[in-house]
Amino acid sequence: MKKIEAIIKPFKVDDVKEALNEIGIEGMTVSEVKGYGRQKGHKEIYRGAEYVVDFVPKVKIEVALRADRAEEAVRIIREAAKTDNIGDGKIFVSNLERVVRIRTGEIDEDAL
Amino acid sequence: MKIKTLASELSEKKEKLSEVFLNSGEESFNKNLSELYDEYFVKSLEYILENSTLFTNPFALVALGGYGRQEQAPHSDIDLLFLFENSPQEDEAEKIVRQILYPLWDYKFTIGYSTRTISTCIKEAKSDLFNFTSMLDSRFICGCSSLYFKFAEKFRAYISKSPKKFIEKIILQSEKRHNEYGNSEYLLEPDIKNGMGGLRDYHTIRWIGKINFNLNELKDFQYQGYLSESEYPEFIESLEFITRVRNHLHFLTKRNSDKLHFDHQLKIASRLGVIGKDGKTPVESFLGELHLRMNFLKEIVLMIQNEIGRPKKLGIKRVYKKLTKVEGLEIKNNLLGFKNSKAIIKDPSLLIEIFKVSGLKKVPLNSESKRLVHDFGYLVDDQFRKNQKNIRAFEKTLTIPYTENHPLDSMLNTGMLSYMISEFKEITNRIEYNDYHIYSVGRHSIRAVQSVQRLISDKEGLKNSDLYSSVYSEIRPKRVFLWAVFLHDIGKGQKGEDHSISGARTAKKILKRFGIKKEYIDTISFLIENHLYLVKTATRRDIFDEETIIACAVKTKTAIQLKMLYLLTLADSMATGPKAWTEWNESLVTSLFLKTLRVLENGSLSAPNAIYHLEKKAGEITSSLKKITENAEDIVAGMPPTYIFELSNSDILVHSQLYIKLLKSDRLFVMEVEKNKDSGLRRVFFCAKDRPGFFSNAAGVFTINNMDILDSRAFGWKNSIALSIFTVTAPLDTVYESEIWDKTRQDLEKALENEIDLKSAVKSRKQGFFKKNIFNSKDYVKIDNDSSSFYSIIEVHTKDYPGLLFELTNLLFRFGIDIKNAKIGTKVLQVVDVFYVSSIKEGGKLSKEKCEKLRIEILKELSKIREEDYEEN
Secondary structure, X not given: OEEEEEEEOHHHHHHHHXXXXXXXXXXXXXXXXXXXXXXXXXXXXEOOEEEEEOOEEEEEEEXXXXXXXXXXXXXXXXXXXXXXXXOOEEXXXXXXXXXEOOOOOOEHHHHO | OHHHHHHHHHHHHHHHXXXXXXXXXXXXXXXXXXXXXXXXHHHHHHHHHHOOOOOOOOEEEEEXXXXXXXXXXXXXXXXXXXXXXXXXXXXXXXXXXXHHHHHHHHOOOOEEEEEEEHHHHHHHHHHOHHHHHHHHOOEEXXXXXXXHHHHHHHHHHHHHHOHHHHHHHHHHHHXXXXXXXXOOHHHHOOEOOOOOOOHHXXXXXXXXXXXXXXXXXXXXXXXXXXOOOOHHHHHHHHHHHHHHHHHHHHHHHOOOOOEOOHHHHHHHHXXXXXXXXXXXXXXXXXXXXXXXXXXXXXXXXXXXXXXXXXXXXXXXXXXXXXXXXXXXXXXXXXXXXXXXXXXXXXXXXHHHHHHHHHHHHOOOEOHHHHHHHHHHHHHOXXXXXXXXXXXXXXXXXXXXXXXXXXXXXXXXXXXXXXXHOHHHHHHHOOOOOOOOOOOOHHHHHHHHHHHHHHHHOOOOOOOOHHXXXXXXHOOOOHHHHXXXXXXXXXXXXXXXXXXXXXXXXXXXXXXXXOOOOHHXXXXXXXXXXXXXXXXXXXXXXXXXXXXXXXXXXXXHOOHHHHHXXXXXXXXXXXXXXXXXXXXXXXHHHHHHHHHHHHHHHHOHHHOOOHHHHHHHHHHHHHHHHHOOOXXXXXXXXXXXXXXXXXXXXXXXXXXXXXXXXXXXXXXXXXXXXXXXXXXXXXXXXXXXXOOOOHHHHHHHHHHXXXXXXXXXXXXXXXXXXXXXXXXXEOOOOOOOHHHHHHHHHHHHHHHHOOOXXXXXXXXXXXXXXXXXXOOXXXXXXXXXXXXXXXOEEEEEEEEOOOOHHHHHHHXXXXXXXXXXXXXXXXXXXXXXXXXXXXXXXXXXXXXXXXHHHHHHHHHHHHHHHHHHHHHHO
């Protein structure tokens, strides 16, 4: 099992969600996050004063899925989240050790 | 065993009583339940006394707290006091308690009990306010009655030593509770007991009444003049409603809970049989009524607290008695009121003036004046509304910072807002059922106005408050902006339509009634119609895309409107609730605002009426294009505003025709030459599939064909199409000119395919140039990373020579830099070249390090070219 964490531009959330739904991935966790990567935040100037946005607002989407579906999901997310502009985000994929569905107690792939 | 039977009977009876309540919503449930408990205690004590002679120490059973008030809620503790004449022996009390209470425990009743003598009672009351207030509600159940009355007498004597001190303590505690439970979380999911306007507020004034005038029944509030004849029944109804809700909540959760969670709200609305109307769902209607009731209770409590508790409290703080100069108003005991009702009839303006004074002097209205405003509201007519003095007074209240007794809140509670603006009635208690909006629409409108003051105050600890206050200071006129904030949700009174649009329309009607200038009305209705635009754009569009920013600039039209819209957006979300007002959202909206503002203030769009001319021009181009193609609209939509703005209509038409031609062909570019026989200059138009390096190659090709570039512009369209215009000197041989142009085109095609070495070809062209032009000036290169949100701007001042543009653009290309926009100007051999560039690989502006490296590299290149030239010659 794999866990995919995608950090994307806020306005791309619906596109990514729909794209994942289309390939049958329906469960996900979405959160509003802030951070920076190579984009390193940015600054705006107003009346001589600098307003530095050091942590840029992004959305994090987390998906847990079977290992054999991870490649496809990563591709789909990338296609949907791409704008070709700066700060499109990143996708992290990691191994998932254990999953438990709280209500039923089902484990691992049954719980996905 | 007998007592056990009593307990089982009690349990059954409670069950039946509950059923009756759940089926019919019977109002006296809580009193009936208290009486059931009484019955149990009376009978069980009788039984004990009959079957035992051991008790020599007289005692009484006393009900405390809610049970004492006969307001027992379904799952609340039974609050019981075993009052003994003398300190009971170790097992003496134990025996009684065991016999009476154990059976109740067996049947899952929850009981809070204590065993005390009169003197320990007083001691407990002294040490703990909670014990004190629960004893204030004490009621004799059974046992030795003379003992209870002796206790009541002692307790009364204890109170009368310093009643003011107790009242102060109680008010202090209630204020503390309001702070704790008054925050927004509790507005969404109210606490029926401890929240603002919850039952605890009622208990508080009941305790105050007990202390102050030995309140016996609730009607005493009216007899003592604290509640008017019309307020009393509303007070009772509100109490009954809130109590009913609490009972349902207990039954629903099967325990002693007071917090009304979301899923409870839906269920209780249906249990109460509430039906939705006027476009509200049942749960919205239910919450609307609950808020109304709780708010009424809160108002009553504040009023009674102010009347009974306030003078003394302020006396301690030594606040000077404030005076008002307004004829017909007076301040007494730190409360503001009308001198008499005749004054209002003589000068109806006092009806609004009193709120202004209250806000400016920070003195709340007394209860009598609130009643008078309510009763004389009919005096507010169109003549009143058009009176400049009244409008100004109202506008003044919009600028008062948030306080507990804010004049706008008082105006809402007294109905004054609805008198002034009848449409406000529709939104006063409208609730939106979601976890986002925590206030009713009416209250939210007021909070939004107050939020403006919070945004610009440095006391709130907001990260960007200096930005907000700087923006606010540039807004003019402020009253126009504040009207927009106040009315931004007025459209929520109507159903169906988008509330921004209906709100803008309604606001126009309202403002006309007040005789506000048309120009201002237009601004206000624009702001209302677009009050969600910035949030939507910031969260749903790419704010790092220039198109988004330009579109936002076009929409907001002027910097002043943008500034108003920005602060309105922030105030609105701040007043909506914690889920709407987050740093995450704020930071997106602020970025969008600053980027757009820069376009409106510094860019080509900052010229007066720029947006208007832009729209006009786009329309003209579209209609000309319609004559030659069906896709006119699409083509114009692809042109960036700066492009439309800076080129003439005829140039744009030439480009558009080239564009149509390019789409039909499989070439990399198409070109068109415009001849001007008189001046000996040529203008060459290009339309190309955008690829980095095109501009540089074109410049080089002109040079090797012996044409000097005098001026050039380059633009990118949105669909990856590059457009450029070069103004060049005419070819040397004008007789065979068309052949030369054919060669130029072929050279460029070869250069793009790397089939010719432009670099050395250009080099050979410029040989000897500097030898002839010894007059030299300093080179100057500036890279500006601040003026644009999207591009680094490179400015190069140098001496012109053949091939300069090619060398420069070629250098940029080698650096991985994409030229989005170029402006090349030559004045008598002095060149000023401006390039708007971005990084090809990373997108966006160049890093600081890269800027500096590039600057040095350009300077080096410029001097190298000259040195080579000197050496070779």
